[in-house]
Amino acid sequence: MRTLIDLLRDWMPEQRWFRGSGASELRHLGSYVLEHIGDDEDVYRIIVALIVDEQTLPESGSVPAATIYQVPLVLREADSDASARGYLGSIQHDGASRTVIDGPHDPAFAAALLALVASEGQAGGETGDDVTRAFGLPMPGIQLGNFASSRVLDGEQSNTSIICEMRRDDEAATPIIMKVFRILADGDNPDVTLQTALASAGSRRVPAVVGNVSGMWLDPRVSDRPARGNLVFVQEFLPGVEDAWRAALRAGASGDDFLTPARTLGQATAEVHAVLRKVMPTVPTTPERVEAALAAMRTRLDATIAEVPALAEFRERALACFAAARDAEWPISQRIHGDYHLGQVLAVPGRNWVLLDFEGEPLSPLEVRNAPDCAVRDVAGMLRSFDYVSGSLTMTAGSEQAHDWAIAARKAFIEGYGEGLVEQGIEGKELRALLDERVCAAYEIDKALYEARYEALHRPDWLGIPMGAIERLLGERESAASNR
Numbered sequence: 001m002r003t004l005i006d007l008l009r010d011w012m013p014e015q016r017w018f019r020g021s022g023a024s025e026l027r028h029l030g031s032y033v034l035e036h037i038g039d040d041e042d043v044y045r046i047i048v049a050l051i052v053d054e055q056t057l058p059e060s061g062s063v064p065a066a067t068i069y070q071v072p073l074v075l076r077e078a079d080s081d082a083s084a085r086g087y088l089g090s091i092q093h094d095g096a097s098r099t100v101i102d103g104p105h106d107p108a109f110a111a112a113l114l115a116l117v118a119s120e121g122q123a124g125g126e127t128g129d130d131v132t133r134a135f136g137l138p139m140p141g142i143q144l145g146n147f148a149s150s151r152v153l154d155g156e157q158s159n160t161s162i163i164c165e166m167r168r169d170d171e172a173a174t175p176i177i178m179k180v181f182r183i184l185a186d187g188d189n190p191d192v193t194l195q196t197a198l199a200s201a202g203s204r205r206v207p208a209v210v211g212n213v214s215g216m217w218l219d220p221r222v223s224d225r226p227a228r229g230n231l232v233f234v235q236e237f238l239p240g241v242e243d244a245w246r247a248a249l250r251a252g253a254s255g256d257d258f259l260t261p262a263r264t265l266g267q268a269t270a271e272v273h274a275v276l277r278k279v280m281p282t283v284p285t286t287p288e289r290v291e292a293a294l295a296a297m298r299t300r301l302d303a304t305i306a307e308v309p310a311l312a313e314f315r316e317r318a319l320a321c322f323a324a325a326r327d328a329e330w331p332i333s334q335r336i337h338g339d340y341h342l343g344q345v346l347a348v349p350g351r352n353w354v355l356l357d358f359e360g361e362p363l364s365p366l367e368v369r370n371a372p373d374c375a376v377r378d379v380a381g382m383l384r385s386f387d388y389v390s391g392s393l394t395m396t397a398g399s400e401q402a403h404d405w406a407i408a409a410r411k412a413f414i415e416g417y418g419e420g421l422v423e424q425g426i427e428g429k430e431l432r433a434l435l436d437e438r439v440c441a442a443y444e445i446d447k448a449l450y451e452a453r454y455e456a457l458h459r460p461d462w463l464g465i466p467m468g469a470i471e472r473l474l475g476e477r478e479s480a481a482s483n484r
Helices: 004-014 107-118 190-200 244-254 259-279 287-307 309-326 376-397 402-423 428-434 437-458 464-482
Strands: 026-037 043-053 067-077 087-093 096-102 122-124 133-138 146-152 159-168 171-181 209-217 227-236 345-348 352-355
Touching: 004 026, 004 043, 004 067, 004 087, 004 096, 026 107, 026 122, 026 209, 043 107, 067 087, 067 107, 067 171, 107 133, 107 146, 107 159, 107 171, 107 209, 107 227, 190 209, 190 227, 190 259, 244 259, 244 345, 244 376, 244 402, 259 345, 259 352, 259 376, 259 402, 287 309, 287 437, 309 437, 309 464, 376 402, 376 437, 376 464, 402 428, 437 464
Parallel strands: none
Antiparallel strands: 026 043, 043 067, 067 096, 087 096, 122 133, 133 209, 146 159, 159 171, 171 227, 209 227, 345 352
């Protein structure tokens, strides 16, 4: 019978969160073990394996670049009722044949995780010398119901989220969502730290935080100590609500304006930025930091032109736009969302807009995602998202009004953002810096360059959206400069 690592070598490359290739070299690095006693009194053994893909090790250099995956596995009796969706195969374990199930697809794993968080428990490795540990860290004051059932949220690429239905006193209680981080890194995950900080400050612009599971493990990328980081994030689930992308797309398709929603979204964004300024560290934006940000934009420009040669005609104008931003006043550097667009916001009755997924750009290194940044990056990301609504409607429905619709929504968002900043007590030089059109244009062009490279590689039919935006934005900046 095949071993567990044999099963994983076949199964992992087929998963959306796997970054390697089918020829990856996978090795078991460590694990922590959970147990769950089911309603049938059966004891389910759960091994959360940490698997290192050594194919990504560099040919030379002292710091390895291996990818480490978290792979929860439920071992059931061979003849038990198992989920076909999460089925990996069978192995021999402790002298018996066991069916192996991908943990998120098995309710035993979800129930065991919740118990670990609620009890502030600790789980260790399979052997005494395995340094891997997991620690349940509940949010103070949160009252959980009892676990009833679970299902996996479809469509995710870098993580796996489990929706848990809960009950209290035989009635449905607030459901929760558990995000299992598939790819691990040494350090705090900003999705956990930022949402926890906002929730602790009393903000209702994020879901209520239930807690998290953090851990430690031996890591070939960390030579002097065990690595430490977040394994799972648990928070309130908001069922039956619509994200801002769908709301905007529906409004644009029907010809309805989006002025009030866009304005209130700008206000909500300003509120989140202001709270993060208060509860997380900030850094003065020095000329050196500005130059580093602009240098990154110039590098992206040339890298994108290499992939999309048609952009070469815009190079000098883009460089002039970046140079104009250098002469502007920049706001302080602070913690931001980092990957902000309409799909990251939910329209929640009674709470208006609620922001999700503060992980930042998933492919960026963790130390980059945890560093203070310019809040204008978030603003530019949302403006690009409105432009994508327009582009999508033009492509799929031939809408002739979509461009004007997006311009109006973008303007309303910026106005709402400015109003929100004033409401939060941000004024004077800092207010002007956050609303400076030169800085915003530079970040929006930089984002459009990122989009152009992505579309050229993955969706060539969509390349016209960022290409058109770059031409329009550069034209607007030139017009503004000539009118000064």
